[in-house]
Amino acid sequence: GDxxxxxxxxxxxxxxxxxxxxxxxxxxxxxxLFWYVQYPGEGLQxxxxxTKADDKGSNKGFEATYRKExxxxxxxxxxxxxxxxxxxxxxxxxYGGSQGNxxxxxxxxxxxxx
Amino acid sequence: GAVVSQHPSRVICxxxxxxxxxxxxxxxxxxxxxWYRQFPKQSLMLMATSNExxxxxxxxGVEKDKFLINHASLTLSxxxxxxxxxxxxxxxxxSARDLGGRAYNEQFFGPGTRLTVL
Numbered sequence: 001g002d003x004x005x006x007x008x009x010x011x012x013x014x015x016x017x018x019x020x021x022x023x024x025x026x027x028x029x030x031x032x033l034f035w036y037v038q039y040p041g042e043g044l045q046x047x048x049x050x051t052k053a054d055d056k057g058s059n060k061g062f063e064a065t066y067r068k069e070x071x072x073x074x075x076x077x078x079x080x081x082x083x084x085x086x087x088x089x090x091x092x093x094x095y096g097g098s099q100g101n102x103x104x105x106x107x108x109x110x111x112x113x114x
Numbered sequence: 115g116a117v118v119s120q121h122p123s124r125v126i127c128x129x130x131x132x133x134x135x136x137x138x139x140x141x142x143x144x145x146x147x148x149w150y151r152q153f154p155k156q157s158l159m160l161m162a163t164s165n166e167x168x169x170x171x172x173x174x175g176v177e178k179d180k181f182l183i184n185h186a187s188l189t190l191s192x193x194x195x196x197x198x199x200x201x202x203x204x205x206x207x208x209s210a211r212d213l214g215g216r217a218y219n220e221q222f223f224g225p226g227t228r229l230t231v232l
Contacts, residue, residue, distance in 0.1 A: 046220065104158045106155070
């Protein structure tokens with residue numbers, strides 16, 4: 001079935017370090033891809049998304065490119081801040097037909113130290 | 115942006131009792147709401163899809179008689195954990211889908227409810 005695999009955490013970085021969180025997916029078609037972020041004590045928030053191959057989603061300095069050839073959607077940020085400490089979830093979704101439910105990866109906890 | 119609230123944020127109950135969790139879309143109407151369960155260090159697992167005015171659709175392996183879902187209005191869905199047991203202890207998260215023009219078809223998530231069954 002459809003699934004999302006993302007790198008296991010926790011990931012601990014110093015402020016201003018470069019961040020990569022890997023995400024790959026398995027799907028029978030061409031889903032839309034998402035990154036959600038969950039700050040401590042809060043619900044999930046949509047960080048960025050891409051709906052077709054080669055699309056790049058970006059927000060708050062984070063970027064991810066939809067790579068169909070490698071079925072990947074890796075999250076990157078050039079310089080992380082302490083405020084980026086959170087759990088990041090990669091997800092996919094198909095639109096149309098059924099309800100279009102989100103399928104999540106297990107989440108990657110990021111801790112940024114000052 | 116669109117806001118989804120959950121109440122309560124934390125609840126502790128005795129084994130055998132029932133607990134109701136509310137999910138509200140505060141500034142938009144949601145014909146569809148989703149209920150997820152999140153285990154420690156695990157992903158969110160979809161439990162059921164709640165449709166306003168009709169029966170919920172449960173995922174395979176989720177007991178509909180144990181996890182009662184009611185979606186009586188366009189802004190409120192409730193999840194009732196009946197006869198709760200310690201293994202039901204978990205973090206329950208709801209989301210609501212905005213079919214309005216601002217963020218068509220995007221899901222907005224509530225902050226979650228931590229349930230602890232003693």
